[in-house]
Amino acid sequence: MAHSNCIPSERFLDATSEPQRRLSPIHGYELKPLVSLEEAVRPFETLIPNIQAYVWTATGNCEQPKDGLTLDESAAVYLYTMECMYRQLNSALRSEDRQQLVPYFSYLKLFLTALWKLNDVQDLVFRGVKANISDDYPKGKRFAWWGLSSTTTSLDVLQTPTFLGESGPRTLFNIQCFNGKMIQNHSQFSKESEVLLLPCSYFEVMGNMKQGADLRIIHLKQIEPPVVLIQPPFPSIVHPEESTSNEKIIMTSSNLIERQAIGRSGEIGSLYDIRTDQFVMGNLFNDVLPDSFIRRHDNFSASYWVDFHNSQKETFDNLNIEANLKLALMTELLKVEESAKYLKQTKANSHTVRTTFIYNAKTKREDLQISIEGLHEYFSSHAFENPDVTHVVIGIIWGVNVAATFERIVEKHDDVKRTEDALKAAFANPAFSISGNADLESLKISFSGDILIENCPGTIDGVIQVCQNVPSMLKSLNDGKGQPLTYILCSLKQIAERTKIKQNITRMVKEVSKQIVDRIENIFEQINDEQRKLNDFLDEMNSWKEFLDQEWFDLVKQKLSDFNKEELKLKRELSSLLVDIRSNLVKESKMIELIDNFSKHPCSSQSIGKFFEENENIKAKIQTLKK
Incomplete structure (x- = not known):
């Protein structure tokens, strides 16, 4: 193929062209028959001058298509990457007048058929805008980008002068996508790692932060x-007997499940029970696979965030923990x-400064x-016969997480806020000096994560230096890959269907709905808050220990002990229900019933509030002593 090398920066920087209003869903194009590219463009020949000449160029450069695409499908992608096409098509996709899209229906059918066939990119990708548009993307906002969005896996590319640059007002989007499409093999610009996000991709804003004077960084997570x-x-899954040359079996993102590694070891082919969220002994394969069976590519990216451990929900959200993995945790x-202990470090009282600086570096993906021919010859029959196996690892995102936790006990709540504000300033500007700052100099620092830090630094500057050295430290860890960060799981049943293996796999698997996960998350937030109140109350009593009756201390300590036992009992009950629901042995209504009755639970805010009311005399005594 003969390709140009200078990709236009415009389509990586056009987020401001996206409408802020909701548009009508797109439908109708899917009913069109698949036709040649030459025929697909005829309805809009009058809209794009010389379009048939561009088609001639595209088809001539796609005579040996890759990734299982037909010549016309590959050429449809190539045509989109030509400047004449992507402007017009995106203008129609972003228009409130859906009639403007009708002339493109036949082309859209061919083009999206090609994109749907490409493997999903589940990775961190980037795009930007040469302006500060952060006010349009507050944390928690959910929205659609109606057009096709060009992104790159290389932050370095985006920061070059011809793209986003390194000065002036800029907004950088860090996007965790689940079904991006790498179009490099079918693009006019074959040297660029361009990942295309499909039309109508939907996102949630996970974070919005200022970096320096002119740069705003917005963290987006693609969601359904x-x-x-x-x-x-065409349908996501087509069974073998129904498939045609243009409609092969497609494994889409909705068929796959992501689970973060959180310190667990696995490999391609590792067996997994999604009902218990545990690895199962054994492997899908009984021999080492040829290298050609596994696609490997570099996808280095680095990011960091600061967690103040005020809320477990906030910690999970910052780390993009999936809903059902949250529930298991x-x-x-x-x-x-x-190595992942920073996930469970929510503060137990109001006098603790506990802040974790988490550095994440991704290196490679496998x-x-x-669909490769001959894969089934390596299958182990044990994997299909084992009733404990529901899923198999078919992808791994590699890298490392390094977490530095700063901790200190202070006397007053104001001291907590002052120290946290100083830490925010230090991490926002690594050149910020902590010399002479007693709040920061007295912090205890501990490390956890995927790399052993032999000489733990005692300062923030030292922590920043450790993180800057992570890329060089990675070189000696698993051939530069690091550790598994995320596993991509596919059900055993789908693998059997895809490879035409005759296996009667009847294991029932059902995920708990997100609404229930959210409710349980709120319950544990409430439990953490009430535990913090009890601990704060005991701390306040200790300040007046010599003036208070010992039986009062025994009473509060017993309440804390009972509280912890009841919390553990609740966790065991919920975890047992979780496994049964996922195994389709009981209905979600059982868990809903437990949640609905939580107000009567010993760990509820109602129960702890009643305890404080019944022991108001202790608080009254402390207030008297303070006077």
Whole structure:
């Protein structure tokens, strides 16, 4: 293929062209028959001058298409990357007048069929705007980008002068996508690692931060939209007996599950039970796979954030923990490994400064090529026969997490806020000096994560230096890959269907709905708050120990002990229910019933409030002593 090398920066920087209003969902194009590219562009020949000449160029450069695409499908992608096409198509996709899209229906059918066939990119990608538009993206906002969004896996590319640059007002989008499409093999610009986000992709703003004087960084997470915003060009899964040359079996993001590693070791082919969120002994394969069976590519990116451990929910959100993995962690169905202990460090009282600086570096990605011929010859029959296996690892995102936790006990709540504000300033500007700042100099520092830090630094500057050295430290860890950060899981049943293996896999798997996960998360937030109140009360009593009756201390300590026992009992009950619901043995209504009755639970705010009311005499005595 003969390709140009200078990709236009415009389409990586056009987020301001996205409408702020909700548009009508896109449908109708999927009913069109698949036709040649030459025929697909005829309805808009009058809209784009010389379009047939561009088609001639595209088809001539796609005579040996890759990734299982037909010549016309590959050429449709190539045509989109030509300047004449992407402007016009995106203008129509972003228009409130859906009639403007109708002339493009046949092309859209061919183009999106090609994109749907490409493997999903589940990774951190970037795009930007040469302006400060951070006010349009407050944390928690959910929205759609209606057009096709060009992104890159390389932050360095985006920071070059021809793209976003390194000065002036800028907004950088860090996007955790789950079904981006790497179009490099079919692009006019084959040297660029361009990942295309599909039309009507839907996102949630996870964070919005200022970096220096002119740069705003907005963290986006791609999520499923509340309604179908664009119909797929054909069904996501087509069984072998129904498949045609243009409609092969497609493994889309909705068929796959992501689980963060959180310190757990696995490899391509590792067996997994999604009902218990545990790895199962054994592997799908009985021999080492040829290198050609696994697609490997570099995807280095680095990011960091600061967690003040005021809320477990906030910690999980910052780390993009998936909803059902959250549930397994909250109920302690899944135990946190020592390397990921920063996940479970929510403050137990109001006099603790506990702040964790978390540095995340991604290095490489590996994906099993499920559709490759001969894969089934390596299958182990044990994997399909084992009733404990529901899923298999078919992808791994590699890298490291390094967490430095700063901790100190202070006397007053004001001291906590002052120290946290000083830490915010220090991390916002690594050149910030802590010399002479007693609040920061007295902090205890500990490390956890995927790399052993032999000489733990005692200052913030030292922590920053350690993180800057992580890329060089990675070189000696698993051939530069680091440790598994995220596993991509595919159900055993889908693998059997995809590879035409005759296996009757009947294991029932059902995920708990997000609404229930959110309610349980709120319950554990309430439990943490009430535990903090009890601990604060005991701390306040200790300040007046010589003036208070010992039986009062015994009473509060017993309440704390009972509180912790009841919390553990609740976790065990929820974790047992979770496994049964996922195994389709009981209905979600059982868990809903437990949640609905939480106000009567010994750990509820109502119960702790009643305890304080019954022991108001202790508080009254302390108030008298203060006077």
